[in-house]
Amino acid sequence: MDRSSATYNWGSSKKRYEWRSEYSAQGVAPRDVELEKELFGEENHVHSGLNFDKYKEIPVKVTGENPPPGFERFEDANLHPCMKENIALARYTIPTPVQKYSISIVTANRDLMACAQTGSGKTAAFLIPTCSALFAQAQQLISRASPNDYRHFKARPLVLILAPTRELCCQIFDESRRVSAFDNIFRAFTDHLLLDINNPHLSENGTGLTIYFSAVYGGAGIAGQIRELERGCDILVATPGRLHDLIDRGKIDLSSVRYLILDEADRMLDMGFEPVIRDVVERKGMSQNRVTLMYSATFPKEIRALARDFLKPNYLFLKVGRVGGTTTDITQKVYWVEEQDKRAKVKELLISQPPCRTLIFVDTKRAADSLDQYLFESKLPSTSIHGDRNQMEREDALLAFKKGTCPILVATAVVARGIDIKDVMHVINFDMPPTIDEYIHRIGRTARVGNAGLASSFFNNSSTGIARDVTRLLVECKQEVPEFLKRYVTSNMRFEDDEDDL
Template structure:
């Protein structure tokens, strides 16, 4: 992959690739579009940053450099990034940017990050110093483009991290504006990569609008959870949650970090205030807090100054905080995918972790999915949970049903199955049940890894010219 990348990999003390890196890197270097599913904490960020930066080092800035110089002659400063990484939250965008700086160390390639809630003037000044790889949240990126500070005409790589959430709910219109209504090269001319721990079927169908003849890569028990995480589900009535939480915190190891998830912003503030009054050093993070407050809260949590972090779903995805030994679902989420992402904040990269969830009849709609997940991960299933799950089944009359909280495609690895293997996508978008390079299974989750491919792929070596004068 080149001297710069290999040298920086050595400096980060990475000794061997994780499974998602092992299979994703040659696909990306082979210039194929990719939809990759892998468990939380499996190294997805490096899986796309390493091959993208490697190709940028090899191929050089090309026409983007000339365009930036031409527009600078008229007194305007506009950047034309070669790679764009979109992330759903400010914290995740900032974290990806920090990782990209590691792999761009001692090179002429400059990563930048833009996200809402921070000083836009400072971000513009950072951009004007040069930007080859841009990490952004969709809203702030659209703002920067409208201000004429960023142009996507020469973007070769588009990455959607936590892509299912990016395309779900309120992000889709902004992404379509960025990808389809502006000047970005069309699919087939750019390389598009999507990464997440869960890819429900409906999101896969939506994603085909952005991908061209893509490979679907499923690593591990996709949509499931790591067996390194011990999952406990306990019956706790609403009025007893606070006292039960205090019991868990009193039993925690010294210097270990505990992440407590609640459903609402008001609930986060109220629980943080309660813990503070009880003498527990804690902080909170949610969408209504300013960016400065959120960064300060994460810093205090990471450093151990406040070893208890109360958070809403804003902290459920992508955040990589070492030494989180315990995740507590004070309030369980409404769908199982959110649960998977939440407890994935512990037990990362081979470490052991503990996840405790408070359950009562308010959460009965989650019972059957939660029971299935515990069975898949070889965890203990409380007998009362089985009773609630089967009670829900008898009331509904069947296991079936749709919706975001349901497992798409059935079977053991929801969100980790390529829907094209059983349903050819309308209007093309990949060959039905295509072959699997290397003989791997095309059904993700049933084995250790799987490919589904619309055709073969070839690695392009390119020239050995160093365009960056390193």
């Protein structure tokens, strides 16, 4: 491994709150203002927006036997007191629909398949209850190496979260840093549950222990990830390929997994990961005494059928809104733009809008580089991200976008799923996606958690395969239907609600 890779500050190596033995006398750690700003600052963390109250109007349906009731306030949820403190710190005030039902279902130890709109708080919906359960049981469950046996030690995660992309893996890791942050360290000391990052062993009075969380994904330095695992790992976020590799290297043991979570589950099972996931779940020693949770904004019928292979027969299906629907907080504009006119049109849109973070989706890696170069030559601050860029370049591009150094990001589908960046006000489909599900995930990078956003899409003769579904979505969300799509408007514009097999 070259020196730059070995010393790079990977997303999986970001700072966490740490407890040190010298803090014991005062029972509280000193504040880390810089880290607090990184985790909870206005500029780094997406907070609920002005349209948050619209969530009350979204229909919710839970299918299955004896589902537990939801709750209206986080104070009423069956969560560890330390987790409730962290929720307040993260400024989660009122639970979104997926949170109020998902958290209740997970705390009742039921398997779950959940489908909810993009930007509706699904990550917190699974991190909050699973981390809370560990706070209450950590002393009995955690596994650590003896001081002289780190090299032969296998990490035994209690929570395993699988994500389809490296970028989403890093984002979930960031969110886990928030929900397991310093507030539970401070207050847990008096509750005899100390999250002690530096001392992995129980202290003499039995109060000091660690909850470690790690992220492992391809492209980043594997040696550093192995060192993290050798310290112990209780909450593991992983991409399937790197996870499989580390299991085969003897660095991870899945026999203690209490919660298996598939984020963007339909994508996981439909983009070639299904054989790897099946191998990990069925043939790598994973505990059968686990809760399995699946989340996505879209769940095609055939993928739901496949997903059942991993769930208990009495699983629950949570549907928030229509399966595969999107939020009305996104203003959708569809323009007829010929291929040769797209560059001029995207420049026109960028100049006509107030300066804001803008995410531009293209179909190919070559197109991403080409459009990025064109925007750069047009004196517009852009960067690009796609699968051919190495992991350092990908993480640098996202960081520049988040910080506003390069507020225009040209991307392939690598960031279409789950990526949650504050103040993405405009999404542009330079190339229309092939399916309505992909369209929904792309435009869902804006208008997060009740905030408003704009999605502009370039349509031409090469996009007719998605025309009918896009028209239906525009009608469903009460958006303007352009003249060239009006021929697809019929008396029945409802999407087929194919739940008959649930």
